[in-house]
Amino acid sequence: KIATKKMLSYAGLPTPHFMELENNVVKGLGFQVAAEKIYSKMQLPLVVKAPTQGSTIGISFVHRKEDFISALELAYRYDRTALVEQFIEGREITASVLGNEKPMALPLIEIVTKTGVYDYEAKYTAGLSEHIIPPRISREQQEVIKDLAVQAFKALGGRGLGRVDFMLDPQGNPFILEVNTIPGMTATSLFPDAARAAGIEFPELIDRILKLALES
Incomplete structure (x- = not known):
C-alpha cells in the first residue's frame, strides 16, 4: 500500500x-x-x-x-x-480494470454498507453491503473515475486485472485509496459484479483472465 x-x-x-x-x-x-x-x-x-x-x-x-x-x-x-x-468523507466507488496493453475500466460500482464501514464482515457477509450499478453520480464523473483507474493501473504496471478503489468527496473530487491487484472473486465480490454489468458472465470472465495471463 x-x-x-x-x-x-x-x-x-x-x-x-x-x-x-x-x-x-x-x-x-x-x-x-x-x-x-x-x-x-x-x-x-x-x-x-x-x-x-x-x-x-x-x-x-x-x-x-x-x-x-x-x-x-x-x-x-x-x-x-x-x-x-x-480520511475522506463521501461516496465509496470502485473501478474494476481488465486488460494488458489496452486495459479498460468496467462499469463502476458504488458501495453502501449497513454498518457504514466496508470492513471484513461487510465484504464477506451476504446482505451487509449493497453494490449500486451504476453509481449515483453523473456520467461525467463516472468517465473521470474510469480514466483515473486506467491511469493508476498503468502507472503500477498492472496486467490482467485489478480493482482501483476511490472515495468521492462532497465536492465531487475523486481520491484513489489503493489498487488491488488480486481482487476478490467470491459470491459477494465486486469484480464479478462489474464484469456482469458489462455483459461478461463469470465463466467468460475467468476465460478472459486466463487468456490475458497467457499473453503475458
Missing part, C-alpha cells in the same frame, strides 16, 4: 495525504510524541492501516486523538510500518 501511494503521487494522481510510521521509530520517540508529530501535519479524522494486509485487516478509523495510539498498536500487530492516511 505504501509503495502504491508513492507511485500514485509520483504519477500525479489524486490520493489522500499520507505518512508512514515505522514501529521502531515510534517506540524510540514514544507513542505520544509520534502522535503529536502526526497531528502537526495531518488533521482528524485519520485512517491507520497495516499496509501489507488486505480485506481491511488491521485498519482503524480515528476520529478522536485518544484513539490514535491504539490504532497504531493494532497496525503494528500485523506490520512493522503503519500507513496513516487522511
Whole structure:
C-alpha cells in the first residue's frame, strides 16, 4: 500500500495525504510524541492501516486523538510500518480494470454498507453491503473515475486485472485509496459484479483472465 501511494503521487494522481510510521521509530520517540508529530501535519479524522494486509485487516478509523495510539498498536500487530492516511468523507466507488496493453475500466460500482464501514464482515457477509450499478453520480464523473483507474493501473504496471478503489468527496473530487491487484472473486465480490454489468458472465470472465495471463 505504501509503495502504491508513492507511485500514485509520483504519477500525479489524486490520493489522500499520507505518512508512514515505522514501529521502531515510534517506540524510540514514544507513542505520544509520534502522535503529536502526526497531528502537526495531518488533521482528524485519520485512517491507520497495516499496509501489507488486505480485506481491511488491521485498519482503524480515528476520529478522536485518544484513539490514535491504539490504532497504531493494532497496525503494528500485523506490520512493522503503519500507513496513516487522511480520511475522506463521501461516496465509496470502485473501478474494476481488465486488460494488458489496452486495459479498460468496467462499469463502476458504488458501495453502501449497513454498518457504514466496508470492513471484513461487510465484504464477506451476504446482505451487509449493497453494490449500486451504476453509481449515483453523473456520467461525467463516472468517465473521470474510469480514466483515473486506467491511469493508476498503468502507472503500477498492472496486467490482467485489478480493482482501483476511490472515495468521492462532497465536492465531487475523486481520491484513489489503493489498487488491488488480486481482487476478490467470491459470491459477494465486486469484480464479478462489474464484469456482469458489462455483459461478461463469470465463466467468460475467468476465460478472459486466463487468456490475458497467457499473453503475458
